[in-house]
Amino acid sequence: xxxxxxxxxxxxxxxxxxxxxxxxxxxxxxxxxxxxxxxxxxxxxxxxxxxxxxxxxxxxxxxxxxxxxxxxxxxxxxxxxxxxxxxxxxxxxxxxxxxxxxxxxxxxxxxxxxxxxxxxxxxxxxxxxxxxxxxxxxxxxxxxxxxxxxxxxxxxxxxxxxxxxxxxxxxxxxxxxxxxxxxxxxxxxxxxxxxxxxxxxxxxxxxxxxxxxxxxxxxxxxxxxxxxxxxxxxxxxxxxxx
Numbered sequence: 001x002x003x004x005x006x007x008x009x010x011x012x013x014x015x016x017x018x019x020x021x022x023x024x025x026x027x028x029x030x031x032x033x034x035x036x037x038x039x040x041x042x043x044x045x046x047x048x049x050x051x052x053x054x055x056x057x058x059x060x061x062x063x064x065x066x067x068x069x070x071x072x073x074x075x076x077x078x079x080x081x082x083x084x085x086x087x088x089x090x091x092x093x094x095x096x097x098x099x100x101x102x103x104x105x106x107x108x109x110x111x112x113x114x115x116x117x118x119x120x121x122x123x124x125x126x127x128x129x130x131x132x133x134x135x136x137x138x139x140x141x142x143x144x145x146x147x148x149x150x151x152x153x154x155x156x157x158x159x160x161x162x163x164x165x166x167x168x169x170x171x172x173x174x175x176x177x178x179x180x181x182x183x184x185x186x187x188x189x190x191x192x193x194x195x196x197x198x199x200x201x202x203x204x205x206x207x208x209x210x211x212x213x214x215x216x217x218x219x220x221x222x223x224x225x226x227x228x229x230x231x232x233x234x235x236x237x238x239x240x241x242x
Contacts, residue, residue: 034152037174040161043130043205046176051128051207056100059089064105074204078118080104087118094164095202096132102201111136111198114144115190120204121183128207129184130174135160137167139197145188147173150181174205 037043044051054072065071065087067078076087090103090110103110120129129149133140133156145156152175160169175184190196 032151033179034150034175034177036152036154037130037176038154038157038161038172040130040132040172040174043128043172043174043176047128047207048209049207051205054204054206055095055097055202056089056102057098059100061089061091061100063089065089065102072204073123074206075121076118077121078116080112080116081106090200093134093200094166094168095134095200096162096164096170097203101134102204109198111200112188113190113198114188114196117185117187119183119185122206125180125182125208126206127178127180127209128174128176128205129181130172130205131186132202133171133173133186134164134168134200134202135171136198137163137169140169140171140199143189144197145171145173145186147175147184147186149175149184150177150179152177168200176209180208 035046037046052073054074056072059071063071065076067076067083067086069076071089078087080086086105088103088105088110089100091099091101092110093101095101104112104116129147131147133145135144140156140160142157143155147154154173154175156171156173161172162170164170173186186201188199
């Protein structure tokens, strides 16, 4: 094992722990406006009304979504493989609903690879966004994905929420922010650019709500920001070259 690949995350852990403790100790003035979710049931239960769910079923498989264009009322911007690939609605792997999902027009598996990501921009302010990530079987670990929106940021932590019949692991990331926001960004991480895992996206959820309808984040959410770094430190090390 090449231990040098484990050193970098430790600085991140220290920074996150310090930041979380500083927020906790700074009193009511530092109250957060957002709540984060890694469980879809908890997310949907907290929504104050009927959400908008884009499940890609209205699109024909093979539909390409160039960067800067919209589909399902969402404008997607991104740069994949140095700008050589586009997003594409695809089918063939299991999903959380229907048959279609969002992938990449790579001419092969039509899936995202670790290190890929995109930004979603909405036509107006929303207060909640969430999405399902389906990772290649057994390959995704804590800290591989980050969703940011408004003032909030959430990483995947813990085990998959479900496992599909073809072995795909289902993860959910969601954010609610009382202030509202117009864009959200999904990132995946591959520091060594070794293609650790592949993934697809399904069921992108959005909702608007009054500030009073969105729950205030608790103390556990603050500690969660710090503890996320511990999951990142578990990233698989790359064996030293001979």
